[in-house]
Amino acid sequence: xxxxxxxxxxxxxxxxxxxxxxxxxxxxxxxxxxxxxxxxxxxxxxxxxxxxxxxxxxxxxxxxxxxxxxxxxxxxxxxxxxxxxxxxxxxxxxxxxxxxxxxxxxxxxxxxxxxxxxxxxxxxxxxxxxxxxxxxxxxxxxxxxxxxxxxxxxxxxxxxxxxxxxxxxxxxxxxxxxxxxxxxxxxxxxxxxxxxxxxxxxxxxxxxxxxxxxx
Amino acid sequence: xxxxxxxxxxxxxxxxxxxxxxxxxxxxxxxxxxxxxxxxxxxxxxxxxxxxxxxxxxxxxxxxxxxxxxxxxxxxxxxxxxxxxxxxxxxxxxxxxxxxxxxxxxxxxxxxxxxxxxxxxxxxxxxxxxxxxxxxxxxxxxxxxxxxxxxxxxxxxxxxxxxxxxxxxxxxxxxxxxxxxxxxxxxxxxxxxxxxxxxxxxxxxxxxxxxxxxxxxxxxxxxxxxxxxxxxxxxxxxxxxxxxxxxxxxxxxxxxxxxxxxxxxxxxxxxxxxxxxxxxxxxxxxxxxxxxxxxxxxxxxxxxxxxxxxxxxxxxxxxxxxxxxxxxxxxxxxxxxxxxxxxxxxxxxxxxxxxxxxxxxxxxxxxxxxxxxxxxxxxxxxxxxxxxxxxxxxxxxxxxxxxxxxxxxxxxxxxxxxxxxxxxxxxxxxxxxxxxxxxxxxxxxxxxxxxxxxxxxxxxxxxxxxxxxxxxxxxxxxxxxxxxxxxxxxxxxxxxxxxxxxxxxxxxxxxxxxxxxx
Ligand code: SF4
Numbered sequence: 001x002x003x004x005x006x007x008x009x010x011x012x013x014x015x016x017x018x019x020x021x022x023x024x025x026x027x028x029x030x031x032x033x034x035x036x037x038x039x040x041x042x043x044x045x046x047x048x049x050x051x052x053x054x055x056x057x058x059x060x061x062x063x064x065x066x067x068x069x070x071x072x073x074x075x076x077x078x079x080x081x082x083x084x085x086x087x088x089x090x091x092x093x094x095x096x097x098x099x100x101x102x103x104x105x106x107x108x109x110x111x112x113x114x115x116x117x118x119x120x121x122x123x124x125x126x127x128x129x130x131x132x133x134x135x136x137x138x139x140x141x142x143x144x145x146x147x148x149x150x151x152x153x154x155x156x157x158x159x160x161x162x163x164x165x166x167x168x169x170x171x172x173x174x175x176x177x178x179x180x181x182x183x184x185x186x187x188x189x190x191x192x193x194x195x196x197x198x199x200x201x202x203x204x205x206x207x208x209x210x211x212x213x214x215x
Numbered sequence: 216x217x218x219x220x221x222x223x224x225x226x227x228x229x230x231x232x233x234x235x236x237x238x239x240x241x242x243x244x245x246x247x248x249x250x251x252x253x254x255x256x257x258x259x260x261x262x263x264x265x266x267x268x269x270x271x272x273x274x275x276x277x278x279x280x281x282x283x284x285x286x287x288x289x290x291x292x293x294x295x296x297x298x299x300x301x302x303x304x305x306x307x308x309x310x311x312x313x314x315x316x317x318x319x320x321x322x323x324x325x326x327x328x329x330x331x332x333x334x335x336x337x338x339x340x341x342x343x344x345x346x347x348x349x350x351x352x353x354x355x356x357x358x359x360x361x362x363x364x365x366x367x368x369x370x371x372x373x374x375x376x377x378x379x380x381x382x383x384x385x386x387x388x389x390x391x392x393x394x395x396x397x398x399x400x401x402x403x404x405x406x407x408x409x410x411x412x413x414x415x416x417x418x419x420x421x422x423x424x425x426x427x428x429x430x431x432x433x434x435x436x437x438x439x440x441x442x443x444x445x446x447x448x449x450x451x452x453x454x455x456x457x458x459x460x461x462x463x464x465x466x467x468x469x470x471x472x473x474x475x476x477x478x479x480x481x482x483x484x485x486x487x488x489x490x491x492x493x494x495x496x497x498x499x500x501x502x503x504x505x506x507x508x509x510x511x512x513x514x515x516x517x518x519x520x521x522x523x524x525x526x527x528x529x530x531x532x533x534x535x536x537x538x539x540x541x542x543x544x545x546x547x548x549x550x551x552x553x554x555x556x557x558x559x560x561x562x563x564x565x566x567x568x569x570x571x572x573x574x575x576x577x578x579x580x581x582x583x584x585x586x587x588x589x590x591x592x593x594x595x596x597x598x599x600x601x602x603x604x605x606x607x608x609x610x611x612x613x614x615x616x617x618x619x620x621x622x623x624x625x626x627x628x629x630x631x632x633x634x635x636x637x638x639x640x641x642x643x644x645x646x647x648x649x650x651x652x653x654x655x656x657x658x659x660x661x662x663x664x665x666x667x668x669x670x671x672x673x674x675x676x677x678x679x680x681x682x683x684x685x686x687x688x689x690x691x692x693x694x695x696x697x698x699x700x701x702x703x704x705x706x707x708x709x710x711x712x713x714x715x716x717x718x719x720x721x722x723x724x725x726x727x728x729x730x731x732x733x
Binding site (some may be wrong): 006013017018027030035050053103114148169171188189 | 274282412453479
């Protein structure tokens with residue numbers, strides 16, 4: 001017998017106390033129904049507050065000022081190359097109007113080697129969903145969001161999210177996601193507390209997370 | 216280079232050594248109380264926390280009661296999504312699968328995401344034996360690995376090390392395993408983390424094969440999930456060409472929707488955060504993004520045995536949040552190493568004996584006793600595992616296993632038999648009490664005073680030492696109740712204040728009140 005058959009047979013034998021006729025969905029799962037009476041504007045405020053709690057930078061913008069905020073997130077950073085313009089990774093599908101013109105754009109794509117990502121000063125992305133209660137942004141790596149490595153390797157991640165993408169809680173977010181796609185849930189910058197429980201930001205992922213909420 | 220828990224002494228001996236390590240106790244007390252407070256705060260924010268726990272419990276029960284069906288469904292979904300599924304009955308089979316995949320890709324190194332399952336099967340040693348280096352990439356695991364040490368906590372495995380020790384380890388060992396630590400390294404946590412970042416980055420960038428575990432595996436869709444903080448997980452899960460995930464068969468969830476309950480329960484219970492910094496989900500292979508060869512090893516390694524015990528089965532609901540460790544008064548004082556297992560604390564005390572089986576190894580058999588049964592672990596468990604219930608159940612199993620294994624009765628058996636013989640006759644009980652009374656008078660002089668003023672004995676010599684070693688034994692009363700009753704006519708005569716023994720005067724006061732009322 002293969003390992004597979006042995007394990008399945010052992011598991012079946014182990015469950016002799018479970019009646020054969022018991023339907024697979026026998027155990028009732030009662031999910032809490034959270035109070036969702038908060039007006040959406042306040043849900044977005046909560047999102048703002050909770051993202052900031054992780055020591056991420058959060059800014060509000062309207063369509064007219066969004067480009068300014070993105071430029072501001074890059075201003076004052078010194079390039080890895082030592083001199084010259086910042087090299088910024090920009091995934092296909094990211095709104096062109098939001099890319100500052102004083103940077104060198106590195107377009108993301110399957111052919112961009114990891115070593116190349118490592119030479120970028122930052123990355124711009126959009127998001128798929130935002131969760132207010134937990135201050136989380138979720139990327140499903142669709143247009144504007146880049147491959148999973150794109151928002152991981154550079155040290156700065158500037159994420160532009162529309163207010164209408166923000167939902168109140170985790171259940172709404174999970175319901176909105178397509179399980180076939182990969183997802184990255186980001187709640188603040190990379191962090192560790194492994195050394196005497198002192199929080200240190202940025203071990204491997206971006207040390208700075210800058211979120212721009214556009215309403 | 217990785218140690219194993221093999222040969223760890225039984226819990227009481229290991230715990231005694233740990234209790235003498237004041238640095239360890241300070242680190243632990245700080246860590247557990249800090250995480251406890253954070254957890255309390257974020258759990259308090261959720262109005263329907265109890266309802267969420269009940270949902271978590273129900274989801275896991277649903278899976279466990281129909282595990283074979285869900286495993287088959289998971290296999291189908293994974294295969295349809297482009298992953299290759301392997302089944303492993305035990306550690307050796309699981310390790311062989313991983314070694315084989317690494318060899319096929321001609322690599323002599325793999326990068327690893329922290330995973331309890333791969334620790335359980337001691338994958339690192341198996342890879343090492345095959346000439347393949349396994350690099351742990353979680354900062355705490357890196358500290359443990361470079362220090363040739365063992366993890367002591369599920370969530371913060373290097374909590375027994377302080378910053379000065381970590382600096383020493385990095386300076387001494389990093390160069391041997393890759394990029395050396397900078398010579399001017401200080402013991403500032405930020406500097407230490409930066410050294411780890413540099414050391415590991417070169418490994419991430421060149422690794423072809425990565426190994427991970429999974430927090431959850433969704434049967435309906437074939438989606439795997441890894442929850443982490445540092446981004447080392449994301450590095451391993453997305454940069455290499457090949458990804459192998461070793462997944463315990465109890466990690467299955469029925470539906471993608473079930474992730475919502477688990478992703479609310481886990482971070483708040485674990486790190487005390489509303490959400491951990493990074494959660495990755497992937498469903499087989501995504502063309503053009505991440506590893507293009509994805510393997511999943513479904514691991515039994517004793518889990519079907521746990522499943523066979525309707526009481527013990529609930530331990531398989533565990534989502535490894537470590538909340539039970541942080542509230543456990545026993546864990547707080549002994550730390551994780553004393554449990555001799557990758558699963559320490561209350562969950563280790565019930566899971567390890569079940570995975571290994573009781574009745575063969577004294578170390579394993581000692582674990583169900585490594586608890587005060589205070590119940591705090593059940594209170595915090597996000598999937599409502601009744602750990603005290605399972606502990607008591609396992610204690611009975613340990614006793615049964617020993618009774619069956621040997622006709623030679625244990626000290627406990629002898630003591631219990633003697634007690635029942637004594638107590639079944641009034642005359643014998645009286646005689647025994649008189650003997651104890653003499654002992655009590657003597658012990659009153661030899662004993663010491665416990666906090667609160669109670670007289671206690673030190674260790675009792677002889678067979679009873681097995682009991683008194685781990686307890687404060689109260690000094691027996693200098694006079695037995697029967698003797699006192701006879702001498703004072705049930706308290707009616709007041710000629711009983713000749714002896715100043717504490718415990719006796721307690722008796723006397725009580726007796727007098729009763730007597731006066733009679
Ligand atoms: S037993 Fe419960 S509290 Fe302990 S680690 Fe597992 S899920 Fe967490």
